[in-house]
Amino acid sequence: MGGFVAVGDLAERFSVTPQTMRRDINTLAGQGLVQRFHGGVGPALSTENVAYTDRQILCREEKRRIARDMARCIPPKSSLFINIGTTTEEVARALRGHERLRVITNNLNVATILTGHANIELIVAGGVVRHRDGGIVGEAAADFIRQFKVDFGIIGISGIDADGTLLDYDYREVRAARAIIDNSRKVFLATDYTKFGRNAMVRLGHLSEIDALFTDRNPPAVLEEVMRESEVALHVAGG
Template identity: 40%
Template sequence: MGFHTGVTRVAHTSRRGALMDRRTAILETAQSQGRVTVDRLAAQFGVSAHTIRRDLNALCEEAKLRRLHGGAEFIDGSANMPYAARAILNLEAKQAIATTVAKMVFDGATVFISIGTTPAIVARALLAKEGLTVITNNLNAAMTLSENATCRIILPGGEMRLPDRDFLNAAAIGLFDAYRADFGIFGVGGIDEDGSLLDFHAPEVAAREAIRRNSRRAVLVADHTKFGRRAAAVGGRLDEQDLVVLDSRPQPPFAALLPPIAARLVIADQERPR
């Protein structure tokens, strides 16, 4: 009887270890990609969709993931992560977007660049351009472009927001109203199912909208994890942008947002519309 009890205990411990290993791996995948789906995880780990749903629910209860239709997204402190940690989330997708946007920008252009990691990565891709005038409230983008001696950089004053290293005061929002840019390059906190654009704070929306209305070509840059990502402040719509640059097409129900903007949609590394 003692032998069987010991075997049962070992088996239980083994199953628990496998469970914890799988959930750790799910969390790491979500952290690196931004979002995970039930079907892909089930195939990856060779378990049922029901098992994966239990794993996701457990991680959501621990406030490490947020449940989405068909999967979940990483939220374990992501809104307050250090900038460097956020910048590497879905990095390949952001780099593909940046490379595509950089091909659109001509030498000597005036460019608005918003806060956020994707616009800052776009700034890195713009380093090869000559004679840009860059107006930005994103210090990370400004420092990157300062490596190009031909670039003129204009920043707002006031207190810098940490740990993001950006400016979101009245001066920052007013700065975008004082200029007219050839290109306005900006990210977004999330995109809702009805096409509404979301951010975490009202000043982020105000700055983004100032960029849009004062740009000859307003360019929204967003990786696919932004679809369905929740944020409290709302302003602007997907179909109001001059160009929308994505790394890939989102899954349903968000795929329905794309046909109405097909002429203004650019998928990274594919030929952009004229």
């Protein structure tokens, strides 16, 4: 997943026709997630993420399935962090029926989703608000998060390298996500299949630091091996 991959190999890997795979590649290339080449596809550039409004649409149904799957693993009366990302926002929606949750977030969209639900106590981190997606970033947000120790840290990611490295685009966002990992008893990673092998330039951590990965398709074999060695639970949401 680190370089060029032929259309035929991808179609076989995901059990779809080459025509379906080409359509998926065209969609991903249009969103800036990959680069399309003759006969195959390669990684996108590593310096800039897809626009937030586009990410809201991309793989929306897959993200909702992932979110429902994860929400079933969060018991009532839990404390949790929810960080920045369109997939974690879907997790917030899936949690609205839970009883007596305490949620700490650095995502204004998550705060909006959960506001007004009497069964959820909501705590919002302070810091710099990123205008493009409502994320709260910077050292103040990370310092705020470090004041807590919670049951579950729910995070998203922009890319997972073939060696299991977790990657993102904004070092300020990574500081807050790193604080979430360090201050959660269990860490749940929510990510759709497009993030496997995707490039980004800022290192967050490694798959071995995650307790469970929630996704919509099985990861590439090399990542599954990393997960087995690190005893990371894999949850693949059904269609």
